Amino acid sequence: xxxxxxxxxxxxxxxxxxxxxxxxxxxxxxxxxxxxxxxxxxxxxxxxxxxxxxxxxxxxxxxxxxxxxxxxxxxxxxxxxxxxxxxxxxxxxxxxxxxxxxxxxxxxxxxxxxxxxxxxxxxxxxxxxxxxxxxxxxxxxxxxxxxxxxxxxxxxxxxxxxxxxxxxxxxxxxxxxxxxxxxxxxxxxxx
Amino acid sequence: xxxxxxxxxxxxxxxxxxxxxxxxxxxxxxxxxxxxxxxxxxxxxxxxxxxxxxxxxxxxxxxxxxxxxxxxxxxxxxxxxxxxxxxxxxxxxxxxxxxxxxxxxxxxxxxxxxxxxxxxxxxxxxxxxxxxxxxxxxxxxxxxxxxxxxxxxxxxxxxxxxxxxxxxxxxxxxxxxxxxxxxxxxxxxxxxxxxxxxxxxxxxxxxxxxxxxxxxxxxxxxxxxxxxxxxxxxxxxx
Numbered sequence: 001x002x003x004x005x006x007x008x009x010x011x012x013x014x015x016x017x018x019x020x021x022x023x024x025x026x027x028x029x030x031x032x033x034x035x036x037x038x039x040x041x042x043x044x045x046x047x048x049x050x051x052x053x054x055x056x057x058x059x060x061x062x063x064x065x066x067x068x069x070x071x072x073x074x075x076x077x078x079x080x081x082x083x084x085x086x087x088x089x090x091x092x093x094x095x096x097x098x099x100x101x102x103x104x105x106x107x108x109x110x111x112x113x114x115x116x117x118x119x120x121x122x123x124x125x126x127x128x129x130x131x132x133x134x135x136x137x138x139x140x141x142x143x144x145x146x147x148x149x150x151x152x153x154x155x156x157x158x159x160x161x162x163x164x165x166x167x168x169x170x171x172x173x174x175x176x177x178x179x180x181x182x183x184x185x186x187x188x189x190x191x
Numbered sequence: 192x193x194x195x196x197x198x199x200x201x202x203x204x205x206x207x208x209x210x211x212x213x214x215x216x217x218x219x220x221x222x223x224x225x226x227x228x229x230x231x232x233x234x235x236x237x238x239x240x241x242x243x244x245x246x247x248x249x250x251x252x253x254x255x256x257x258x259x260x261x262x263x264x265x266x267x268x269x270x271x272x273x274x275x276x277x278x279x280x281x282x283x284x285x286x287x288x289x290x291x292x293x294x295x296x297x298x299x300x301x302x303x304x305x306x307x308x309x310x311x312x313x314x315x316x317x318x319x320x321x322x323x324x325x326x327x328x329x330x331x332x333x334x335x336x337x338x339x340x341x342x343x344x345x346x347x348x349x350x351x352x353x354x355x356x357x358x359x360x361x362x363x364x365x366x367x368x369x370x371x372x373x374x375x376x377x378x379x380x381x382x383x384x385x386x387x388x389x390x391x392x393x394x395x396x397x398x399x400x401x402x403x404x405x406x407x408x409x410x411x412x413x414x415x416x417x418x419x420x421x422x423x424x425x426x427x428x429x
Contacts, residue, residue: 114406114414121231122416124399131372132379132400146368149396156395160233 195387201254232407280349
């Protein structure tokens, strides 16, 4: 989460004081990402230095007022539409465990898969409970919880698919397990 | 804990000899009043069979099913039919509403079939639709409703009157994720108010609304989740 762009977004609604920005930032992100006070003020100083915000110059510290500049507005719109950096596919521990389980004699792969499936579904139950307990109007919280739920669900679906594949096809042999995850062409992936 | 539904060592075998298929084996499952249980498994794991046996739509090959403490094994067909009408509500993926009837008429139908007067059945149907937030669509024909609305009407039909066991087979299968969530919120609320629910699904998101998730593989219960921890402990870790 970019504090810099979150502050620009808050200022795009109108001029605000430093202290006010900190409170609104915490309120909007469901207090999931707590900031320290200093982070807000140092980020505001840098934004001012870069010409993305301007201060009214009447006070210092928490009472200092800021507004967004034209450059700041452009920077914010650019950032909103830039795709997140295409990260290196992570070394997926779950994938490695299932691949290893297939090789180890005497290990029941279905059972290994089920242990992880249960653990993930229990995590989903906890996130869903957060959503169920929250006010239905709390859209920010629902978006945060949904992001986690869809991420975990993807892992459960992968486990389901892995189980079906392992039941249907021949088991992969040690030589089949790649040392590196093949990467898609990163230029193409971004276009 | 008061059990609303109990499956005791339930097995189901289709076919004979070489063609014998064991759809369910040794199923033990108890669902308490107020509890929502999800049965999660892939296609062919036996989850729909489990639901139809729990709802007395199908007989187990062996074992017993108890609904509200009453054993189905000792009941006549007529007694079972009465139990189904009075105690059990079903929700299906494709809603199964009657197209030529309005939402209110669809919901009132099970009560009328059970001998309730048309007037009382209509009043109960309207109350159920109101409760599920869809009263304004009461006079619309089933065909004129959106998928999400149809499923809410189907849930109203499943819980209208005094029925306290809600059985749902992939109830959100045809709906987008936000409409699915609305349906599961309703199912959960109905259970919290004193019903018991069983939802069978292959979808983890849907199952995660349940108090307990039971995993079915090849006709057997292979695992289940433990009771979820308090939600407060989650988001603080970010």
